[in-house]
Amino acid sequence: MKNQIKPWRVLTAAALALTLGLGALTAPAAPVHAAASDLDLAYRWAPVHYQDTDSTDYDADYITAVNYDGDWNTLNNWDNQDDSLSRLQAKAYFSVTETSSHWYIVYSFYHPRDWVDYPDFGLDTHENDMEGAMMIVRKDGSAYGKFEGMVTVFHNDFYSYTPSGSPLTGAQETIDGTARLASYGGYSRPTTFQEAKGHGIKAWDGSDYAGTDVVVYYPSKDTAEVPSGGNDREVKYQLVDTFAANGLWAHRSDTQTFASWGTFRGDDGRDNAANAAWGWDDSNDGDALQRGLLATDPAKLVSVYFGNLGTFSRTYTRNGYTQ
Template sequence: MKPIRASLLAIALTAVFASPAHAATDAQLAAHWAPVHHQDTDSSDYDADYLSTVDFDGDWNALNNWESQDDSLARLTGAAYYSVVETGTHWFLVYSYFHPRDWDDSPDPFGQRTHENDMEGLLLTVRKDGSAFGKLEAAVTVAHSDFYSYVPAGSSFTGGQENVDGTLLLVNGHPATRQEAKGHGLYAWDGKNFPGGDGVVYSPTGVGEVPSGGNDRQVGYRLIDTFAPGGLWARRNNAETYASLGTFRGDNGKDNAANTAWGWDDQNDGAVLRGFMASDPALLVSTYFANEGDFSRTYVRNAYR
């Protein structure tokens, strides 16, 4: 075989093996990597820890969600919002989990520990390795005003400007997360039982279900596109839902204290600014981690921009 023809064949074979087996849609990517989610519950008010949607009560008025939370438990169907942005080397998937209340079982007369609406979540970094769904390499979770970094077994990623806080466990191929009762800080699951022995395990079945009680270990949840028409992002400038960009309205407990993914912020991570987990995840990941290998920060598409 002539050298030129051999070179062309090598290039063609490289292109074949570098291309995905099929082009997965964002919805398929999100479903493939959606976490098995361990939601701790508190026995003083189990259903206040059930997942739901921002419009669970049939409207987008964020000022009535606290009051509506316990009107009808049938409306508290499991759900998570997702978004996907993409560079030449990676997909970045954000999952956001919503609760109508960030609550406490003791009085909060000065509104310092509780607030209406609560959204916390995580960022997954998935390498485009030529397979349909890529290779999971890292996760960063949101717990109040702190972010936590994790890597699954086999990842080359190590700590960068932030330490790696632990190993990201997988359950049936899905990353496993855990979320606190009441305040709903979100972390990687540690493989242990719930602190008080009771909690809800949500699995991404595609169907949103209501837990049968505070210790239901088989509850389905559905995924909702953050960028859907008329949805979270489309309404980002709507004063019925938001007090300011990335911040929900709320008047129970501390006013206007809950944020969307484009409002999440770690309190001490320097140049990674508010909202970058959604709008510039490549910068966040390249700052938090080292040994990323081939890693592009140029977006092929990013609807947050």
């Protein structure tokens, strides 16, 4: 007698095959990261910013926008600085440039005055002041990449820092120290310190500044606060896109704002003595690195300043300063 296949076995096998097939169709796919916006990238790596303040004129050390007083005329920014402190809302400009291997994010912090607390006869002060930091972020397949290093602007000198575990080494420039990280807004992010009066920027040294007046600024996408005083330890600063419509870059040829390429117009203290990011310059870099490259061609600067770069591209897929 021939073996007969029981009907219930056929049905069971068919049901099992159907179940397995549906399971394959409904299995969750590997996560795909949507491209982060420039604001999202800037917020992710925006530093916790320690601003030293001087008790002889606390509010002259508050960061704000170039047009904090409602206009783009930088010849009145010194005089208007102390007219209404409520206008000194904390803001920082950012720009993002991109290659196939990295994002470079520049943060620019503006003060209406670069000042001293002694008679200087106009030799050591100037109207307008902008200094900042550039973050080096490797694309690693994640939404926001991996922080590899930082270059800060301290007047006419640039300083290089790397976080613990970074592969970057010194090359033409030595590594000046460690870029410490702090937790805020759900992220571990870089930290910076800005001196009072002259406003040069270096990496934060880890101090809590007990007994010292310091404003601690924390990044925000949409909130700009005014410090309650020179020792306010929690103030939000708003990130403002350098390339925004009618923003800082849009005014690059505005003679009310700039006296020459990248140099703010000012007539208190030394005339025309402050620069926007595309005018920053390290005085001892020589001819290999031209003025402004920290913002306009950061990949070139990084290729000269740092070694052990790994996979590294100098071709921009996006660069609002040149494209």
